Amino acid sequence: MTFITKPKVAHPSLPRNALGFTRRDYEGALSTLCAGCGHDSITAAIVEACWGLSLEPQNLVKLSGIGCSSKTTAYFVSGGHGFNSVHGRMPSIATGANAANRRLSYIGVSGDGDTLSIGLGQFCHAIRRNLDMLYIIENNGVYGLTKGQFSASADVGSKAKKGETNLQPPIDPVLLALDLGATFVARSFSGDKRQLVPLIEAGLRHRGFALIDVLSPCVTFNDHEGSTKSYAYTREHYEPAVLADFVPREREITADYGAGEASEVTLHDGSRIVLRKLDADYDPADRQAAAAKVQERMSSGEYLTGLIYLDASGERPEFHQVNRTPEIALNSLPYEALTPGAKALEKILARYR
């Protein structure tokens, strides 16, 4: 498949955001994924979220590894730089890029193979560093580009297209992220745009590492009967626990929430997340309870979704706070601020005489 450019025509009546851009301005190249692929819905949700946030396209940096999911960074926000790196190593590229310029928004798109097998180490360490980025896993439980092998997120008992049954337990990215101290942990479904778009908006605005594990069925290799990552199975078994509405700083909260139903969390940039708990006992601010609940639902074959855990307190320092870098991007420091100069060298050399 060669590169396909979408014609840049937009109907004059398309709605525009604060920057005067339409949704078309946040699109990318035409997707080359299979028709009906869950990943394309996630791409559409990312476009919607970036438009909704009125993000300057050039301020979004898109990073990915290798696999079907990783191709998608070409399919949104063509005005932002993209880096399609090597298999499982996107977090290290993101870390270096973020170190060089902390003033941009970083979105990483990965898959279950890219994250949970070959890239498990880098994924864990990006969380440990609390790298300021949104990390989306497009999770379909299967290797698509190599035609149907189980991935590390495949559930026990799930059937492959060719009939084989998976007997190895899955690695769950949500439980892993909770365990490693991630400050924003969410799960969603590619087929639920209403849930997914505000999560992406909030994840992009969250300071620190934000994970959204998105169940995203593979129509070609994992959408059959017996698969636990098919559209039909996911629709039946996903259970929203906490819905999140994202409200930018400049906007009023207009939705009418019932008394006691909603709670508000303010992010570092002044924007807010309104959390609506569907289960009155659930507390998305309690890491251990969140993990317990995810596990409990998982044991009965259900996926708990929504904003599962959020710590917007800023108490856990993100990467640059640990490193004590200035607010200014390192890549914009003038050379004069970096070199000690010839005079200083003489002083330095005195120690070596």
Place this chain on the structure above:
Amino acid sequence: MTTRRVNDFTIKIATVNGTGSASANTLLMKSIFRSGVPVMGKNFFPSNIQGLPTWYEIRVSRDGHVARSGRVDLMVALNPETYARDVKEVASGGFLVYDSTWPRPALLSRSDITVLGVPLAQMCNERFSGVRTRILMKNICYAGVLAALLSLDLERIRGLLGETYAKKPQLVESNMQAIQLGYEYARQHFECPLPLSVEPMDRTAGHIMIDGNTAAALGCVYAGATVAAWYPITPSTSLMDAFKSFCDRLRVDPETGLRRFAFIQAEDELAAIGMVLGASWNGARSFTATSGPGISLMNEFLGLAYYAEVPAVVFDIQRVGPSTGMPTRTQQGDLMACAYASHGDTRHVCLYPANPEECFYMAREAFDLAERLQTPVMVLSDLDIGMNDWMCPDLKWDDAYRPDRGKVLGLEEIRKLEKFHRYLDKDGDGIPWRTLPGVHPKAAYFTRGSGHTQFGAYTEDSADYQVVLDRLLRKWDTAKERVPRPIIDGAGSELGIVSLGSSDSAIRESLAVLRGRGVAIDYLRVRAFPFGAEVERFLAAHRLSFVVEQNRDAQLRSLLTLETAVEKAKLRSLLHYSGLPVSSSFIVEGVLAEIASSAAHPQDIAHA
């Protein structure tokens, strides 16, 4: 009996690591250096923290030779475990100092050397208390013995201790006591000084004693590197430690405590190089330091950087391979691995510093080349350069220097563009223009390791793919003109020596010896890969070239035969791969043996 050898001899000190002998050795070496006498120190240490044999070699050379001499004139044998081999190593007519607290007459009997017993442990046990203190002081005590034997200036030693322990003055006194103990004992029991002795000269002015890792780190600071990412590995770790310590002193805002650099200890070498690529791609000068095993791990990313044209600077402080090998021994064993790192058609720019001074300048050059050529640049130092203190001319800095950031389009230039094409060869030098994230949406492009067209788009089209691959070759030709040129010594001889990196010091000394014996021989030191026209000409102009390198498989010779027109038969290898730095005598003997055998069988050279 030994003839008088002033300022021209080698001392070797055999101890156990983790016992503080390193500070005694540094003290000795620095006090000789400060007497104005050229000196070299080489540490042969185990891959261990405490309790295994370690040796330190100090060569005093009035002529300024900094390679290993290949002989030991004075052995300080303090490790009973290695007595047997240490005694054997002393040159005939030489001296051996040992701890006579436990007399070992049988083991130490050699009629052609002078054995000097000093009851170091006994003296220190009587004077000091505490097990640890006694062990440490025993090692300082032998420095006092040597000071007397070699006629080193005690006041100079006191001054050096004062500098070392500026914050702990009480340590100056206890150390001086131990020195005095050894000094007095030697003066009372032996004829001091020995025929081997140090007399002040004025040959170290304008010089420093520095190791290559420190010098390289300083070069990175001066080059304006801001993002450093690495995974600890011997012998490269001290480069990163030095970078951080320089930055902590020079790049921290005194008021806010904010740091004008990012220092990231990665989870492994794969992540380290990934971080370097991410940062360089995003417009920061970024580097990593590693050794052979790390280079193996970085291969995949190096291929991506080559093909997607992302700058990166990688210091490879080579150690003994294959595999884990001998982590604390030196080798030039990564030449091939670096030159062609990663699968597919890849070739990488490599720089080969010969000493710490060159590490400093080549660090700067590596960043300029990496950003100019938009490709990884590997600086191949080794353990000998990186971790040993070398005497070097003062490092100089020109304040007029400004980094060459290469072809990066700025906002104004982007605004004027109709469309930006990432991989188009607009200037005919094979180097395309790049843009940085966050500047302008028109300049955005998609960086990928998959097949791409010159416009930056994904492709599986043969012709489009080849256009980019062929353009990368044009860039390689441009690299040939920009990399550091070789250093050539002599012309017109039939014989030549070709080498690189840390072998240089031994070769320079052997050239003096060979020429002194009437052998006409020229020398070319390769300083970079790709090789340029001068390397080609030198090889063509010499009937036979000795290729001196520190590995088993003649990797430089392979590179020369692959990348130049030279006939294989015109290159004769002299290979040293014991893990210890090559000595001048090894080279002299190798060249002379070849000359002798070709004189006996002249046709061998012509038809070999």
